Amino acid sequence: MTRIVRRLLRAIGWLLLLVVGVLSLINLRNSPADDFLWDKLNHAIAYAAIAGWWAALLPGRRWRAAAIALTFGLAVELMQAVLPYRDFELADMAANAVGVVAGLLVSLLILPRGFAGLGRPRVSGA
DSSP states (O other): OOHHHHHHHHHHHHHHHHHHHHHHHSOOTTSGGGSHHHHHHHHHHHHHHHHHHHHHHSGGGHHHHHHHHHHHHHHHHHHHHTSTTOOOOHHHHHHHHHHHHHHHHHHHHHOTTOGGGTTSOOOOOO
């Protein structure tokens, strides 16, 4: 993988964190996200994307990527606790954790060698 591609993939990963962070901190009252199940599904999808992306970027450190995604989720929830229009919710943390595990598993199954393995032929064992 070229340096430019690696930088682009990292930039996309940082952009994912930024978008999820901003959406988690803006006022979303009276939006479809105010529905409990829809909200938790959004959490799971967002954190699956974050964890899966960073796990594919750092295939030798997938567990670290998962820990960072969970820490990011906790930090966002703590910031929400001090905002008058947001709330800290343990259910959000649980949905984040489900998403992180799902993203990690998808990354392991689809990209076992991470993004670096894309375009390389798989070596099959006999």
